[in-house]
Amino acid sequence: MTEAPQPNSTFSCPTFFILTGIPGLGGVQAWLTLVFGPMYLLSLLGNGALLAVVQTDSTLHQPMFLLLATLAATDLSLATSIAPGLLAVLWLGPRPVPYTACLVQMFFVHTLTAVESGVLLAMACDRAVAVGRPLHYPILVTKARVGYAALALALKAVAIVVPFPLLVARFEHFQAQTIDHAYCAHMAVVELVVGNTQANNLYGLVLSLAVSGIDILGITGSYGLIAHAVLQLPTREARAKAFGTCSSHICVILAFYVPGLFSYLTHRFGRHTVPKPVHILLTSTCCCHLPLTLSSMGPARSRLGTGS
Template identity: 80%
Template sequence: MTEQPLLSNITFPCPASFLLTGIPGLGTMHAWLSLPFSSMYLLALLGNAALLAVVKVDTTLHQPMFLLLAALAATDLGLASSVAPGLLAILWLGPRSIPYAACLTQMFFVHALTAMESGVLLAMACDRAVAVGNPLRYPTLVTGARVGWVAMALGLRAVAIVVPFPLLVARFRHFRMRNVAHAYCEHMAVVELVAGNTRANNIYGLALSLAVSGVDVLGIAGSYGLIARTVLRLPTREARAKAFGTCSSHICVILAFYVPGLFSYLTHRFGRRTVPRPVHILLSNIYLLLPPSLNPLIYGARTKQIRDRLLSFFTPWKNQL
């Protein structure tokens, strides 16, 4: 009965590496879990690479809407690749060691790319709001150059707000253990190992989640509020359906990103005592891999220009008829 308190007081200097244990409690199911996660990663790689190739090759798609879609696809590729290879290695081979510096690097890229994706979705919502609300001035208000500046600004925002995460962890010199109960170096999962006052980490993590996601969600909601007001003023039902149809793909992508993210966040912050820890970790991995795998399917199926271009790649014989 006295061993646990004694063990909990043992600390050691900053380790050379951490041990990522994967999804605790589900070790017997790792082989089965690897099937959906490997499928999601394969879809993310092939789908987003195909979208990038289509937008690059087809000059008629060098428009703001599709340039933003290319930015989303590039972000999805980076996000999936920063998590999936390590996750699959754990599911196939068991717990794996990751160097301390590599752990902090992965932490930075995972959180930065998540913030970048949220920002790109906000930019796409604003783009649709201008296209629907002011179509005559859209070509002059939204240009390829301005999209490039917006993408650069979103990238700088993501870097600026996420850099403190690894820095706040790097300031600690003693840890209680080196086993990270997660499949990747998530910020709070690493902070739980720290021997010291982690109040600053907790406050910054909570404030960042509320600020970034909150601002982006409010911006998206405001954009679609303007879209809805404009569309409802259109005279015919067909015109309203066509206007809403131009935004349907983006709405599906927003739901695929924010709904799993919100559920994962709420269960992590407020359901620790009621929701088992394996469920937290499983949800966080699904949250990072589901949108990158679904987004290409959504845009490929619902955007006519992309669908037609993809079909022309796979059915070249049609062009010879």
């Protein structure tokens, strides 16, 4: 294991931080590469396969599959922004990361998380239209509109996340150089700041409630409309078929939001009741999960083929 540089008690104008990975585990961290390594590899292969299939099969150049591809690309980018550095820290021990690189990673991690949340909302709206108004679906949901939606989601995420690194960059003094985390998360860096961090804390809270809260409300409303439409179908087979096109999306939503909300709430309100290693393990696992959208390719292909 590589020994980490000794941090100072207080310093200014930092040139680097030291990522420790998962605190309290010591040498056991190296064994976690046997977990996170295959998870990251599966994420690369799964998302890459989905993107390749959608790219090469012209029959899949439809709004539903384009949304799946957008989600896969976001998953792939999010995992890549965290996993390589995480694996290096787990295997080699605490590693220095340049200050600027830390801010860049912070920006990409939070931006891609916001994009993924928005894509899940767009997919829920897509399913609501497909199930609720199938005859109007080709008119209401087009490839052009999906492209505009993806661009809007990316621009929105960039606009709302840019203040994160800027709010951190305004500080010049830090009480420690060591970040007890697997990557440069905003709140993990803010904990080291010497000064008034009220603006950082408030912006992070408002942003989380506004972005995730609105997206969750939109997804809930969309699935409320879907449930109402499905219950109106005349046969059990038709109801099962309609629900089958949404089941994998529900799994993706649960895999994304449940651990994410648990992590956020424990960080904000339960840091004294939930051990920090559990919190960091959870957030790291969320960013390397296997894309459950792969399971939707079968039902979605059937739906496309039948035109229903």
